[in-house]
Amino acid sequence: KAGVTQTPRYLIKTRGQQVTLSCSPISGHRSVSWYQQTPGQGLQFLFEYFSETQRNKGNFPGRFSGRQFSNSRSEMNVSTLELGDSALYLCASSLVARGTDTQYFGPGTRLTVL
């Protein structure tokens, strides 16, 4: 079974631009979560989606948004990019959104904001 895929793998943007990242979960998985990883803040939760509904949201400004489609694929969008948004963005999928479920992570999208 194919793992979680994320596209693109690398992105370079300039301040003020916006960016959209894509995540395809493992086949059959209906829950997708997004995390931001930076050297200073570590791994921080962004959003969780299940059946096209956002179930949880982390403490990020409104510039960060996301959505999930009927095929469980998910996208996240960051508008008005800031230098501090440079990070590795990780997507994880699980069967449903239960606490016992294992989240399987994709390889991440490395975003660099210049």
Added chain:
Amino acid sequence: AQSVAQPEDQVNVAEGNPLTVKCTYSVSGNPYLFWYVQYPNRGLQFLLKYITGDNLVKGSYGFEAEFNKSQTSFHLKKPSALVSDSALYFCAVRDVGNNQGGKLIFGQGTELSVKP
């Protein structure tokens, strides 16, 4: 608030020796605990989890972890370290009781270095 602590930024071990990567947690309700490993420029790979039952959990690549409720710890162990085990290890917790859904709370990570 739920939290996870990994008290050691780095652990150095000689190949063939046992290794331990420490993790302590603080949650209200039942803790669901996970260990992940991250190799350079890669995503996180799942190693093992504790949900309920036996306090000793066995996982991938020969790793195991011991859940200790009284000490609120979930240390990762391996009897004989390999050079290829060198990577960044993350402990994470999810507290279902507070309706946290799928959200994982991660420790800051421990860099494991295994020398030949």
